[in-house]
Amino acid sequence: MPASLAAEVVRVVxxxxxxxxxxxxxxxxxAKQQGWDMASxxxxxxxxxxxxxxxxxxxxxxxxxxxxxFGTRMRRNHAELRLGAxxxxxxxDRAAVLLSAGVDExxxxxxxPAEIAVRLERVVRQAMTPSTASELSFGALVVDPAxxxxxxxxxxIPLSRRERHIVEVxxxxxxxxxxxxxxxxxxxxxxxxxxxxxVDVNVKRxxxxxxxxxxxxxxxxxxxxxxxxxxxxxxxxPSRATDTEEAGI
Amino acid sequence: xxxxxxxxxxxxxxxxxxxxxxxxVEERFRDYPDTVVSQQxxxxxxxxxxxxxxxxxxxxNTEFDTPFGRDDxxxxxxxxxxxxxxxxxxxxxLGLYRIEAPxxxxxxxxxxxxxxxxxxxRAIQAxxxxxxxxxxxxAVSTLEDEGDQVSRLAVASLFEHEDINPRVIIQWKxxxxxxxxxxxxxxxxxxxxxxxxxxxR
Numbered sequence: 001m002p003a004s005l006a007a008e009v010v011r012v013v014x015x016x017x018x019x020x021x022x023x024x025x026x027x028x029x030x031a032k033q034q035g036w037d038m039a040s041x042x043x044x045x046x047x048x049x050x051x052x053x054x055x056x057x058x059x060x061x062x063x064x065x066x067x068x069x070f071g072t073r074m075r076r077n078h079a080e081l082r083l084g085a086x087x088x089x090x091x092x093d094r095a096a097v098l099l100s101a102g103v104d105e106x107x108x109x110x111x112x113p114a115e116i117a118v119r120l121e122r123v124v125r126q127a128m129t130p131s132t133a134s135e136l137s138f139g140a141l142v143v144d145p146a147x148x149x150x151x152x153x154x155x156x157i158p159l160s161r162r163e164r165h166i167v168e169v170x171x172x173x174x175x176x177x178x179x180x181x182x183x184x185x186x187x188x189x190x191x192x193x194x195x196x197x198x199v200d201v202n203v204k205r206x207x208x209x210x211x212x213x214x215x216x217x218x219x220x221x222x223x224x225x226x227x228x229x230x231x232x233x234x235x236x237x238p239s240r241a242t243d244t245e246e247a248g249i
Numbered sequence: 250x251x252x253x254x255x256x257x258x259x260x261x262x263x264x265x266x267x268x269x270x271x272x273x274v275e276e277r278f279r280d281y282p283d284t285v286v287s288q289q290x291x292x293x294x295x296x297x298x299x300x301x302x303x304x305x306x307x308x309x310n311t312e313f314d315t316p317f318g319r320d321d322x323x324x325x326x327x328x329x330x331x332x333x334x335x336x337x338x339x340x341x342x343l344g345l346y347r348i349e350a351p352x353x354x355x356x357x358x359x360x361x362x363x364x365x366x367x368x369x370x371r372a373i374q375a376x377x378x379x380x381x382x383x384x385x386x387x388a389v390s391t392l393e394d395e396g397d398q399v400s401r402l403a404v405a406s407l408f409e410h411e412d413i414n415p416r417v418i419i420q421w422k423x424x425x426x427x428x429x430x431x432x433x434x435x436x437x438x439x440x441x442x443x444x445x446x447x448x449x450r
Contacts, residue, residue, distance in 0.1 A: 162349075188414065189414075190410075190412050190413055190414040190417070191409075191410035191411075191413050192410075192413075193352070193406050193407050193409065193410075193417060193418075193421070194406035195352040195353035195406055196350070196352055196353075196417070197350045197351060197352060197353055198349050198350040200350070201349065201350035202349075202350070205283075
């Protein structure tokens, strides 16, 4: 691993369960050993706020249905985030269930803090590995969330943070339609009020910035639904694109 | 009933200024933040409204004979001034709250406001010319009802989901309230025109 990555501080957010301090104590010891920047929150919205603001590399949850649903949603909507879970005892069936549900690593309270630290940090460092792992691409459009760049062909496109995030979501969808509501939730982190045109206005701005160099890449509108990326010959007539599949992200 | 020309000219100018303010704010909302209509443009119209209102007051102080009651003249001038004041306030909130994009319902509300100021202008013109004002007053009243409905549904939409951004709720609730006040001021002015007609019979 490059020295620069080893020097990056891992930011951990623990979503606490009420009245259970054991996990917090174990993680706190691991955090101190590893030099993590750790925060404990009591409510999912507080954890989501940190994730949306890119203040978390690793979200650690307890083994509860509500926490699992929340954690896997965060993991799905934020590809750079890693999800860890704490179970009371090692070797239980719960680890298999959690890993199948989308948790990246499962640790138990029976483990020593050092083992917890190494296991969790390993999945975070793997996510931080540069080059193709952190870059997303759609045709000639390349998004690097870590660097905060959007490059089309050989030109870097100057986008605001919100605009970059919208492009990132569309690139991750890989050409499938993303609804306005889903785009809003992923970029702004809240539900969209009916009539809110923020997504449309931002897409219009992005189109304006892409157009001088867009070539075959277009943002296509699916009326009444949302947007998708399109590359190829039919980019000249994006309004006639007939794709009907939704990303459902 | 015919007015003295000087009072008519001032009321016609105030109504036309309100129309211009409504049209400009509609354009500002539509293209915001990439709009060519600046807050200063709206502010200039608000200043013009203040200037016209001041002239009405000065004329009241110098004219012994007035075409209708002094109180009615004063209140009508104030109501017309209120329309532009509320328009300027709503426009100012766009910048103050750093609105990223207009809500569709706000464009609808601006359209209602434009039509209300147009109907009000026609009512004042009809009053001066001794023609029937009732159709125009009815139009303003209908538009005020429509504006209420637009505003209610817009605010309701802000509370549809539990996790809508609280900042967005605060921003837009305020803006819709002020736009509604502008439309309500049109209706108050229209109501005053109706009172003037009744008193003159």
